[in-house]
Amino acid sequence: MISVQQQDFDVGEQYRRLCDEAGEAGAVVFFVGRVRGGDGTVQALELEHYPGMCERQLQGFVDEARRRWDCRSVRVVHRVGRLAAGEQIVFLAVATRHRAEAFQAAHFLIDQLKTRAPFWKKEHGPDGARWLDAGAADVRAAGRWYADAVAW
């Protein structure tokens, strides 16, 4: 299940739905990404996405995870719009028969999402707003995907 939405999500409800679909899978790993704050520099994030392509990319990552690992259920919920510091951004969960697969599939999915799903963050702070740059590690992780795209 994939959802790109403005409204917040309830982790307990997402977990229950994952389990309902996963049957007797023995392991669940989930990840929640939140708006980092605390030092006063980030008051809010604005999340923009490419509607349509975003959902297609996410579905592609889930399909690939299902090919690589025996995933019984996968859920990805990603919010867009304006989010305050501390708010939830993304929920990603995988249910598999054994824990190693669940960790591996979840790690694969969040890495794919961070490097290849068309979302962009704009940070609002006391000094105004600025678009965030992709981290060097994320760009490296995306590897060939970027190399192909930028060769004019």
Place this chain on the structure above:
Amino acid sequence: MIRVRFFARLREALDCEGLDLRLPPPSSVAALRRHLLQEHPHWAAHLDGRLLCAVNQEMAHAQTPVHDGDEVAFFPPVTGG
């Protein structure tokens, strides 16, 4: 018509969400970019460097063919999650 879309920092820098245009076939992402720069020379600084491109919502590169009816999007490296 080819529909061109810009996102995030690029959309703001160009002050343009997108536009429709015609290109003589055969065409490509690189040819489309050249056409945009001819029409809007001041976009050169922004339509360069680490920029990603999608054709019909699939990741593309400079040599990817572009046909009438296609949607071509340009955007900066992604920062979701």
